[in-house]
Amino acid sequence: MPTDSQKSSLSHLALEFKSSTFSVPxxxxxxxxxxxxxxxxxxxxxxxxxxxxxxxxxxxxxxxxxxxxxxxxxxxxxxxxxxxxxxxxxxxxxxxxxxxxxxxxxxxxxxxxxxxxxxxxxxxxxAAPEESLQSEGPSTLLITQPVRSGQRIYAHGDLIVLATVSSGTEIMAEGNIHVYGSLRGRALAGVQGNEKARIFCSDLQAELISIAGVYKVSEDLSKEFQQKPVQIYLQDNSLIIKEI
CATH class of the missing domain: 3.30.70.260 (ACT domain)
Structure with a gap:
């Protein structure tokens, strides 16, 4: 049991340093x-x-x-x-x-x-004007753990997430995005302009969805698709959402 002096000290604790991993672009x-x-x-x-x-x-x-x-x-x-x-x-x-x-x-x-x-x-x-932009070859990035609030993930090809994408997260892919858990954060597919990219998820609760720069925020998403398995694709410069 903590002593009275320890209790008093704890009650006045204003901050604490903790080690953590913080990824940025x-x-x-x-x-x-x-x-x-x-x-x-x-x-x-x-x-x-x-x-x-x-x-x-x-x-x-x-x-x-x-x-x-x-x-x-x-x-x-x-x-x-x-x-x-x-x-x-x-x-x-x-x-x-x-x-x-x-x-x-x-x-x-x-x-x-x-x-x-x-x-x-x-x-x-x-790159310098006389140089060309070098692209890292397309590949599929597989994430097996939940994507937690504050995390950002980028895939040069397709992105597959086997767990939940939490609120306050951002996942990006130059290709397609597949989320087999709940999608609650932001998902941006085809970020290099690939208009054929798609987003697939088992449970749509996203804060934002985007394909090739065309996006919708949660307020624009029809309630008929909320918390359902859907696919999202681009057609005539508009985002189309369909149940799977």
Whole structure:
């Protein structure tokens, strides 16, 4: 049993630090052209505006510095914020870039920290004008555990979730999305413009559904499809929902 002094101490406890895993999108830069970066980011954001709105983002400058390409951190941060993205740190910066980041109140992360899981990482690449965007080959990502609130998952091909997708989550796929549990979060298929992508779920309770940038929020979803197995696809630029 705790003593009276321990009880008093606990009653005044205001906070506690806990270890946790927090995944955010990583913006890997290959060009120091702000114009080129802004243009390509605008194109990415336009494909899934609800997903990227007010999204935290980590800026990776490692590739820039490997190529001896300098960039003003203040100008980069300003451009990122203009697109409603929220820089929460940089990594791979040189001493001057790290100093600039800290002056802006942006933390500096070690370049060789624990790797981010591919199941929760989004890599956005700003290529130089003469370069082509390199695509990671399509693949199917299988998730067997529940997707919990605050998590984000990105698949370069199809995404299959064998469990529940909780409220406050966001799942994205360049291909189709299959959810065999309840879909309560946000689901965005065909995020690179694939209009043939579909969403399949066993229990529709989504906050948002989107295919190739065309989306509906929960208020727009007919009650006749709520909590039922459905498929969702794009037809004549409109989202069609049908029971399975």
């Amino acid at each position: 990583v913006l890997v830069l290959f060009s120091n052209s702000l114009q080129n970066i802004e243009q390509q980011l605008q194109e990415k954001v336009a494909l899934a505006p609800e997903f990227f709105k007010n999204s935290p983002i980590l800026l990776d400058l490692q590739e820039l510095n490997k190529r001896d390409l300098d960039i003003a951190v203040a100008d980069l941060v300003k451009a990122i914020k203009a697109l409603n993205l929220l820089p929460i740190g940089i990594r791979g910066g040189n001493a001057e870039q790290n100093r600039q980041a800290l002056a802006l109140g942006i933390p500096v992360h070690a370049s060789h920290g624990a790797p981010t899981s591919e199941s929760t990482k989004i890599k956005t690449i700003a």
